[in-house]
Amino acid sequence: MSDAVTSVGRAIGPKTRARLKAPWQVWRDAGGKISALRVVALAFLFVPVVIAVYDFNTEGFGARPLNNVIHRTGYWALIFLMTSLAVTPLRRVARLNQLVDVRRMIGVGAFVYAACHISLYVADQMFDFWKVASEIALRLYLTIGFVALIGLAALAATSTDGMVRRLGGRRWQFLHNAIYGIGLLALIHFFQQTKADVSVPTFVAGLFGWMIGYRLIVKLRKTRAEPPTWMLLALSIAIAALTFIAEAIGIGLVFNVSPLRVLQTAFDFSDIATIRPGWLVLAAGLIVTAVDLVRAYLVGPRRSFGGATAKPIR
């Protein structure tokens, strides 16, 4: 079969033509080939469904099944949002540039879970749209979740190849930088609706802080070279310390106790279940630092993926 010719005069093969005709086949790469990385990313996006089916069959969804699924979808929307933000640091640190190929898919996955989350909430309110609207207007944590959802929808809608071309690289990048604000809003929403133990939101906030800190370092260094390993180590220690301090101040304010007393409990390792999120943030940072060290050794000279002087990073 003869090759077709694109609008810019480039010849494309039948596979690429098939891919262009069927952009929904997200497991295929830009060349139309099945991509193992994309298949793994797609499987990752279905993990919450598998867990939910397993939990339902073993222990059920409790007295309020709909509320249970609202929590699950909200939680995973946030996790996938954070995962999409982790792609840039991971691909640079692990020298796996190809990871960027699945960032968009994971981001859109976050939106799909968030859309299910709000739809289930509407169902939980018996499809009383007036009540849903007034609840969103009156309850601050729902208002914040709503703004985050609108932001995610805008990013998902502009995530197609056609929209990237139409908007142009710079404008697209400017719009998609909103993901940092959306991540922050989603985190606040998570904190606000958590009634008792805020360890999980604090841990996720620490990871978010690390990812923002990493991007700031890359931007401020004004060089295309990757940040050295010692900087990743320093960042991990600084963010872990901030996580401890922020948690201590938060608990101190809510329970009217001295933050210093809360900080002292950080060194109580008697029960693994009560280990403070600051340690987990430190562990995650140290793992990334170790990956950087190993990859620098294996891959040799640091590869640059573009810094402040090159394309803006996301």
Ligand code: HEM
């Ligand atoms: C209009 C938009 C939204 C509404 C109405 C909404 C509503 C809710 C409700 C009702 C809950 C459960 C609260 C409770 O049982 O007391 C919840 C929890 C949650 N939502 Fe949302 N939400 C919205 C948007 C979002 C978005 C965009 C995200 C993340 C990207 C998100 C992430 C979460 C998380 C992480 C939880 C807690 C899950 C857990 O318990 O582990 N929400 N939300």
